[in-house]
Amino acid sequence: xxxxxxxxxxxxxxxxxxxxxxxxxxxxxxxxxxxxxxxxxxxxxxxxxxxxxxxxxxxxxxxxxxxxxxxxxxxxxxxxxxxxxxxxxxxxxxxxxxxxxxxxxxxxxxxxxxxxxxxxxxxxxxxxxxxxxxxxxxxxxxxxxxxxxxxxxxxxxxxxxxxxxxxxxxxxxxxxxxxxxxxxxxxxxxxxxxxxxxxxxxxxxxxxxxxxxxxxxxxxxxxxxxxxxxxxxxxxxxxxxxxxxxxxxxxxxxxxxxxxxxxxxxxxxxxxxxxxxxxxxxxxxxxxxxxxxxxxxxxxxxxxxxxxxxxxxxxxxxxxxxxxxxxxxxxxxxxxxxxxxxxxxxxxxxxxxxxxxxxxxxxxxxxxxxxxxxxxxxxxxxxxxxxxxxx
Amino acid sequence: xxxxxxxxxxxxxxxxxxxxxxxxxxxxxxxxxxxxxxxxxxxxxxxxxxxxxxxxxxxxxxxxxxxxxxxxxxxxxxxxxxxxxxxxxxxxxxxxxxxxxxxxxxxxxxxxxxxxxxxxxxxxxxxxxxxxxxxxxxxxxxxxxxxxxxxxxxxxxxxxxxx
Numbered sequence: 017x018x019x020x021x022x023x024x025x026x027x028x029x030x031x032x033x034x035x036x037x038x039x040x041x042x043x044x045x046x047x048x049x050x051x052x053x054x055x056x057x058x059x060x061x062x063x064x065x066x067x068x069x070x071x072x073x074x075x076x077x078x079x080x081x082x083x084x085x086x087x088x089x090x091x092x093x094x095x096x097x098x099x100x101x102x103x104x105x106x107x108x109x110x111x112x113x114x115x116x117x118x119x120x121x122x123x124x125x126x127x128x129x130x131x132x133x134x135x136x137x138x139x140x141x142x143x144x145x146x147x148x149x150x151x152x153x154x155x156x157x158x159x160x161x162x163x164x165x166x167x168x169x170x171x172x173x174x175x176x177x178x179x180x181x182x183x184x185x186x187x188x189x190x191x192x193x194x195x196x197x198x199x200x201x202x203x204x205x206x207x208x209x210x211x212x213x214x215x216x217x218x219x220x221x222x223x224x225x226x227x228x229x230x231x232x233x234x235x236x237x238x239x240x241x242x243x244x245x246x247x248x249x250x251x252x253x254x255x256x257x258x259x260x261x262x263x264x265x266x267x268x269x270x271x272x273x274x275x276x277x278x279x280x281x282x283x284x285x286x287x288x289x290x291x292x293x294x295x296x297x298x299x300x301x302x303x304x305x306x307x308x309x310x311x312x313x314x315x316x317x318x319x320x321x322x323x324x325x326x327x328x329x330x331x332x333x334x335x336x337x338x339x340x341x342x343x344x345x346x347x348x349x350x351x352x353x354x355x356x357x358x359x360x361x362x363x364x365x366x367x368x369x370x371x372x373x374x375x376x377x378x379x380x381x382x383x384x385x386x387x388x389x390x391x392x393x394x395x396x397x398x399x400x401x402x403x404x405x406x407x
Numbered sequence: 408x409x410x411x412x413x414x415x416x417x418x419x420x421x422x423x424x425x426x427x428x429x430x431x432x433x434x435x436x437x438x439x440x441x442x443x444x445x446x447x448x449x450x451x452x453x454x455x456x457x458x459x460x461x462x463x464x465x466x467x468x469x470x471x472x473x474x475x476x477x478x479x480x481x482x483x484x485x486x487x488x489x490x491x492x493x494x495x496x497x498x499x500x501x502x503x504x505x506x507x508x509x510x511x512x513x514x515x516x517x518x519x520x521x522x523x524x525x526x527x528x529x530x531x532x533x534x535x536x537x538x539x540x541x542x543x544x545x546x547x548x549x550x551x552x553x554x555x556x557x558x559x560x561x562x563x564x565x566x567x568x569x570x
Contacts, residue, residue, distance in 0.1 A: 103437060134533065138464040139464050142465075142471075146448075148476050152479045152483070153437075156479075167483070168484075175473070175476065
């Protein structure tokens, strides 16, 4: 686009216009979808709990998010007297940018991504990991013990679950041979969706990302029955709105990322990636797949109770991380054969690759089942002996 | 050179230096930690301008996302919340510190004043593949030794924490 504009103006001006336009479009996409997701969550959770949900503002309550916005903006802005003024205000400001910046590498269609970085996935995880700083600043700056506890829980949880989250993706990176999100999508159009090749990694990724964005059943950092609202206890008005915004944008992004990594992103099955239809329809396909995952998170939220805090860490380190490592080992063992099959069978290689990967995953699920059943049995024996429940 | 790059370099360097200045001058330890994050981000920006995107992402992931977070976490665990803003900025070892700092400054002056050979090769198009091949090819042994070292540090930290 900068080239097209350069007929009328110097190249640098064209570049600036391009950056501003693309950036604005991505931010608008994120924020507008966030508004819709808040409405959708109210409705969906309402239905799960046998209620109707928001239905007053506009048809089906569709204008509810706008009413919420007006309410949030007109609320009084309170800074606790004992708070550290600057750090207290830095918190909400630092939380939002990482949630928005990650959209820069998301592929919306063939040739439609803000920037197709060579290190796309690494960029995503790097930027996402800085969100914890805002939470720490908020928790510490509020000078409130609940805020502090919430921030500590949030950070401990996010740092721990980042490990299985990243490790679960490594299998995909090994299969795709690239970190670029466009590259991963293109590879899936050719090899088959990675959810078929990596079902175990998919489950681990889903679990870890749910913990990463503090969604139920991993919403301990804001467990209202224990620590009020965690790190944003003291915030009101638009500053609270910032946390709210960041949380829902993250939900949108992880859904889009899961769709891109495991469900083939913007591609329609059996159509090559570089088909022009993917430039036109790609964004809509991606949004449809994204909303499937958004709905899934709401479904899980409506179904599962909150995890206990001492189970949380043990689950990440003792269950998810070893499983991820096993997965990497298995993929590393199979991937040379996959290269062999793709060379000899060409486009039909997926007919062999998918069953082989499914068998390998079934094997790993078997190991998982064995260990979990053994743990459960041990726990039952201990309970029968009258001991306190084991960690 | 591209005007963009020059302007960006100025901004990024300013962020890095102001962040670094903030780390040593802030009265509040937690604020120092936050300034450290700013400085790390500035360094990542410089890596981007040097066309080393992998290094930049690693810088953000490891330093801003993990090391700084751990430092802030440790501050939250050890210091009494908020009460700890005052105190003297210096202690009785400031003379030694000043001496070491000036020595380091001389080294820096020497290093920046020198003419370094500049490669005119363009960086490889696919940095990550080249890096991966180097790690598991010619530099396999150092790579493994570093991994074992980190593992040993990890195990040691756990053992100390359990005592």
